[in-house]
Amino acid sequence: xxxxxxxxxxxxxxxxxxxxxxxxxxxxxxxxxxxxxxxxxxxxxxxxxxxxxxxxxxxxxxxxxxxxxxxxxxxxxxxxxxxxxxxxxxxxxxxxxxxxxxxxxxxxxxxxxxxxxxxxxxxxxxxxxxxxxxxxxxxxxxxxxxxxxxxxxxxxxxxxxxxxxxxxx
Amino acid sequence: xxxxxxxxxxxxxxxxxxxxxxxxxxxxxxxxxxxxxxxxxxxxxxxxxxxxxxxxxxxxxxxxxxxxxxxxxxxxxxxxxxxxxxxxxxxxxxxxxxxxxxxxxxxxxxxxxxxxxxxxxxxxxxxxxxxxxxxxxxxxxxxxxxxxxxxxxxxxxxxxxxxxxxxxx
Amino acid sequence: xxxxxxxxxxxxxxxxxxxxxxxxxxxxxxxxxxxxxxxxxxxxxxxxxxxxxxxxxxxxxxxxxxxxxxxxxxxxxxxxxxxxxxxxxxxx
Amino acid sequence: xxxxxxxxxxxxxxxxxxxxxxxxxxxxxxxxxxxxxxxxxxxxxxxxxxxxxxxxxxxxxxxxxxxxxxxxxxxxxxxxxxxxxxxxxxxx
Numbered sequence: 001x002x003x004x005x006x007x008x009x010x011x012x013x014x015x016x017x018x019x020x021x022x023x024x025x026x027x028x029x030x031x032x033x034x035x036x037x038x039x040x041x042x043x044x045x046x047x048x049x050x051x052x053x054x055x056x057x058x059x060x061x062x063x064x065x066x067x068x069x070x071x072x073x074x075x076x077x078x079x080x081x082x083x084x085x086x087x088x089x090x091x092x093x094x095x096x097x098x099x100x101x102x103x104x105x106x107x108x109x110x111x112x113x114x115x116x117x118x119x120x121x122x123x124x125x126x127x128x129x130x131x132x133x134x135x136x137x138x139x140x141x142x143x144x145x146x147x148x149x150x151x152x153x154x155x156x157x158x159x160x161x162x163x164x165x166x167x168x169x
Numbered sequence: 170x171x172x173x174x175x176x177x178x179x180x181x182x183x184x185x186x187x188x189x190x191x192x193x194x195x196x197x198x199x200x201x202x203x204x205x206x207x208x209x210x211x212x213x214x215x216x217x218x219x220x221x222x223x224x225x226x227x228x229x230x231x232x233x234x235x236x237x238x239x240x241x242x243x244x245x246x247x248x249x250x251x252x253x254x255x256x257x258x259x260x261x262x263x264x265x266x267x268x269x270x271x272x273x274x275x276x277x278x279x280x281x282x283x284x285x286x287x288x289x290x291x292x293x294x295x296x297x298x299x300x301x302x303x304x305x306x307x308x309x310x311x312x313x314x315x316x317x318x319x320x321x322x323x324x325x326x327x328x329x330x331x332x333x334x335x336x337x338x
Numbered sequence: 339x340x341x342x343x344x345x346x347x348x349x350x351x352x353x354x355x356x357x358x359x360x361x362x363x364x365x366x367x368x369x370x371x372x373x374x375x376x377x378x379x380x381x382x383x384x385x386x387x388x389x390x391x392x393x394x395x396x397x398x399x400x401x402x403x404x405x406x407x408x409x410x411x412x413x414x415x416x417x418x419x420x421x422x423x424x425x426x427x428x429x430x
Numbered sequence: 431x432x433x434x435x436x437x438x439x440x441x442x443x444x445x446x447x448x449x450x451x452x453x454x455x456x457x458x459x460x461x462x463x464x465x466x467x468x469x470x471x472x473x474x475x476x477x478x479x480x481x482x483x484x485x486x487x488x489x490x491x492x493x494x495x496x497x498x499x500x501x502x503x504x505x506x507x508x509x510x511x512x513x514x515x516x517x518x519x520x521x522x
Contacts, residue, residue, distance in 0.1 A: 044216075047212040055231075056228070057226075059225070060224075062225075080429070081403075109430075129336055134228070137303075141430055144429050147427065149360065149403075149429075151427065163428040166427075250498070289522070311522075313521050313522035316519065317519060318516055319521025331517065332520040333518060334520065
């Protein structure tokens with residue numbers, strides 16, 4: 001899902017007054033999920049829309065230079081279940097956002113063939129306090145690891161091997 | 170302390186081979202602490218030196234639009250104890266880096282007069298896995314809140330009030 | 339009316355399900371998508387349909403989704419369902 | 431040699447400490463830095479020096495640093511020390 005209108009740049013609820021609370025349920029969801037098949041710059045993406053809340057917790061995951069077995073890695077291939085993947089992340093992100101009282105969530109995840117060092121995942125959670133931002137960001141990353149239908153295959157030369165599990169915390 | 174040569178961009182220990190381990194104790198510390206009296210762009214700062222480790226946990230704190238009492242805020246003044254402040258952060262960051270097995274730590278903290286929305290603090294922790302990066306980043310932020318000699322004063326018009334404590338987690 | 343239209347459509351799915359495989363399962367089977375008929379004689383579960391694919395026993399770690407929702411392998415299928423077999427997720 | 435040089439320097443600190451105040455303490459006292467002599471008759475602690483500043487009782491929340499290290503208020507002072515009184519930190 002590539003959300004074209006961005007609800008990520010909502011003004012801080014703290015900065016609003018009066019009847020804003022009553023209208024909140026009518027607003028667009030403050031969750032934005034994007035699956036990218038091409039490289040993206042996490043910093044440029046962040047610069048444009050991460051400045052309205054007092055606290056921002058960010059996680060960036062990159063391709064390791066070696067395989068799970070410790071050997072040289074040429075590339076990491078990422079595939080997903082289109083539709084189900086985006087919807088699961090979206091639902092889980094909104095659930096965690098409400099659970100932790102966070103303000104806005106952005107998730108960018110790569111698919112396709114990635115080289116070592118390339119960004120796989122970017123998670124940004126904005127909130128009015130650091131605790132909700134950090135906790136929501138950490139838990140959302142676990143959701144991406146364990147509950148979203150993505151699969152990684154490590155390539156060395158013409159040998160590809162699907163990973164059977166995630167790296168431990 | 171403005172560290173001019175950047176040990177933050179060290180290559181990942183994982184990506185190195187052989188005798189690199191033996192040399193590690195002779196290298197510059199992988200901790201960088203900067204106190205800035207002028208605004209900085211966290212994203213531009215990050216773009217240039219945050220791409221060698223698989224996991225990066227980032228926290229950005231900004232000035233709230235209102236005071237601790239919920240009233241309008243014109244500006245936030247930050248002062249510090251020069252020398253002691255930098256050294257305490259540096260020592261705590263290195264201690265936490267080693268404790269969690271993180272790779273590199275960057276701390277940027279503002280002093281001076283800040284407007285609502287301006288960045289107060291940027292913490293970046295890079296590691297080979299997400300857990301160490303996240304835990305070290307979270308704990309380092311608590312250190313900055315509770316153990317580093319910074320003081321905040323809230324300004325509304327010509328009325329200034331020193332804060333007596335931190336926002337809760 | 340709807341039933342009559344379906345009856346004359348070339349790709350009638352009134353008695354079949356769409357089956358999707360991912361990652362290692364896809365390589366193992368040599369295909370990623372297949373339309374499978376539902377058995378005419380009574381209810382059929384996701385697990386029963388897997389057995390009809392003749393890919394061996396369903397690995398314990400493989401999860402089942404029907405219409406993009408995770409379900410128990412004993413979930414009963416209906417005509418037109420999208421059935422997916424999902425190896426352990428390794429994203430993030 | 432060193433002692434002789436110090437003896438003729440205009441800002442001799444051989445018998446004094448440098449005292450720093452921060453934040454609200456600074457506003458309250460109306461100064462941020464002061465050189466205070468050490469009493470000639472025996473050891474003097476940080477707390478004793480605070481009392482000599484005549485700023486009232488040392489607030490319980492105020493921490494004491496000597497030479498930029500946090501110490502107990504009963505820490506004994508030495509000539510040339512940098513003594514700082516620190517209100518609760520509110521950074522980050």
